[in-house]
Amino acid sequence: MSIDIPETNFPRVVIIGGGFGGIQAAKKLKNKEVQVIMIDRHNYHTFQPLLYQVATGGLEPDSIAHPLRKIFKNQKNFIFRVAEARFIDGEKKTIITNIGDIHYDYLIIATGSNSNFFGMKDIEEHAMPMKTIPEALDMRSLVLQNFESALLTDSLSEQEAFMNFVVIGGGPTGVETAGALAELKNHVLPHDYPELDIRRMQINLIEGGPRLLGAMSEQASEKSENFLKRMGVNIRTNERVLGYDGEKVELGSGKALESKVVIWSAGVRGETLPGINKDVVVGGNRFKVNTFNQIEGYDDIFAIGDVAAMITEDFPRGHPGVAPAAMQQGVLVAKNIVKKINDIPMEPFKYFDKGSMATVGRNRAVVDLGFIRFQGMFAWFVWMFVHLMTLVGFRNRVVVFVNWVWSYFSYDRGTRLIIRRFEKQADKKLDPIEV
């Protein structure tokens, strides 16, 4: 069953995914002689770099989401549908979705990535991922529910399990989440829960490699470790996680950590789609693409961003899974498709590394810009400025800015709300409340 989308005389470019890459590709096709169709599971774009602030009560979910229709409201050749792609039929040039089939002339797969549990089913079942807004909201609820639950038990060891947070993965998300939890511990929770001894709250950050922020400079790793330690985070590097059953995290070193909240930020895998030749799915579950982002063996199907692996001499494992790489590929693929339509040779991708940064807490961030590296308060201001400017939508920028200024001066987090209870591993002994 084909879905009802107006036909035009122009070639049709279908973009799957409204993330950083997909949006740039669609924007770049404005006023070009193509019909642009975007589909996404959500009707909004998610600004993933700030999800951890939603999860820790610093920002409201709506502040980091932006309606996709609104972004493109002035783009006449753009059509949007809320839909989930299920299968690509490269022969028939058709995408099978939950709302029907969509024909394409050119296809851009910009589906991004999802949490990679490396096959560990028990972790997938019990740990909290943090890749979508509903997941971040579930984590926010769970963190707060656990403190409420800690109040209901006499057992000190059970209380400590409720207050023991384990963050797995020492990349930017893990570092930022651990830092935000430490700020909750130091500034917010003692006021909210005077009956609990919040000093007993633990934040454990576990990293398999030898240092945090492995993709950044050693200087950044060292500084972020110092910052986190000073804020009270226990860091365990060179430590593998073997399993988590909802109660206990088993570590490669033989130790075990009793914990009711385990946050998983140890890896991602591309959100590939069935139908494409499986042989071109490489490490990290990504589509192998050439320098024009064409999937190997396909002339009219492009993959960009986290779901693409463009293996070159400089990037033997593909480009980093960050917003700038996806955005640059989105822009270039859009240009190349127009060139292809007009029989002009396409341009190969060249990554412009904008540097990388991570924030640990107030006045504490680390920034690597090529050989320029700095840490501390100025880095923190740079981090905030860059993130504010990258947020989609002026209103979101204003609201996030107001929230940050407010938090800075009040040492407070505004949104400690359990809007919907998270039931996955809520205390089973409790009779659930109907809300």
Added chain:
Amino acid sequence: MSIDIPETNFPRVVIIGGGFGGIQAAKKLKNKEVQVIMIDRHNYHTFQPLLYQVATGGLEPDSIAHPLRKIFKNQKNFIFRVAEARFIDGEKKTIITNIGDIHYDYLIIATGSNSNFFGMKDIEEHAMPMKTIPEALDMRSLVLQNFESALLTDSLSEQEAFMNFVVIGGGPTGVETAGALAELKNHVLPHDYPELDIRRMQINLIEGGPRLLGAMSEQASEKSENFLKRMGVNIRTNERVLGYDGEKVELGSGKALESKVVIWSAGVRGETLPGINKDVVVGGNRFKVNTFNQIEGYDDIFAIGDVAAMITEDFPRGHPGVAPAAMQQGVLVAKNIVKKINDIPMEPFKYFDKGSMATVGRNRAVVDLGFIRFQGMFAWFVWMFVHLMTLVGFRNRVVVFVNWVWSYFSYDRGTRLIIRRFEKQADKKLDPIEV
């Protein structure tokens, strides 16, 4: 099983419900020689008067909610638990809750009210209530999902059913919701859905009585009707609703309206609790109280706000179910409990009517302050000012203010996001998307 709450030498006052009344009662007991325990199903206070703005995408849910623990973080004699009261045992002076039993010396029931469907099961099943934040979020999702669904059908009549909104109940909530939907229709949706003919969207406001805003002056009713008509709302007064099966609203006049979104704001009933003598539950499912808010026949149990009916000569049907009445009763009950403990005679309640108001849209509101009545732009500014000042929490005030200023100048609504799909009556033909 009794729950673990520290005992003190002071009498214990338990407050069930953290709404307008409960908060005032607890605040007034600060620094008094009592132990205050508040329980609520949620860990936050909901500012109900602005729920309709969350439902229509004007405000973020967090902006109108405030963590209860934060409100009382400096009140030493205050203890909070997330819990649901299930039964009151007046003999044993005990509340049975989902987390265990709680003993009280004095009990304040401030549970408020919930939607009253007057026994119409089909309406309860299919219509959208709007009394809690999750309900408002569900309505927001459903409104947007319906426009997405309208795009997927060829049938004009089905498309119109998706775009036909029926608001039942012409009180302030109904009037404000209808007005907000009309603004979406006039300013926002045509940009978001250029493929749909939004002029075909209908907003029907149905009221059983002869006029809208029946509790306000005739002048306010007339003006609000004029405002709504000019904005394109179809008003049907003196019209009863007989049923709604998820597809069709049956009216007393014999007509039927095909609609996929029916919003129910036609009545509330007190959230009484079992255990209390049933004979004292009067009209509107409220506890009959004396002028000290004591439930008839109980010396140590007080009911305030929407769940209380204080029948007097001036108020033969009890006081209006508005925030000021609940707040004033909360303050007085707290004072009276302290008096009672010290064997000082209690003071009877005297309602101070602060007037009433409702907003219809930008520059359009109606205000009754005793004999002073005004409508239009100035009324609208008064409405905004009063609501901003009544919001709990300075941060919430700032964020709501920024949002309102933004909407005013941009004619836009920020938060058109389907964060969690509402599945109750989503188009059954669609394969659901896992989000």
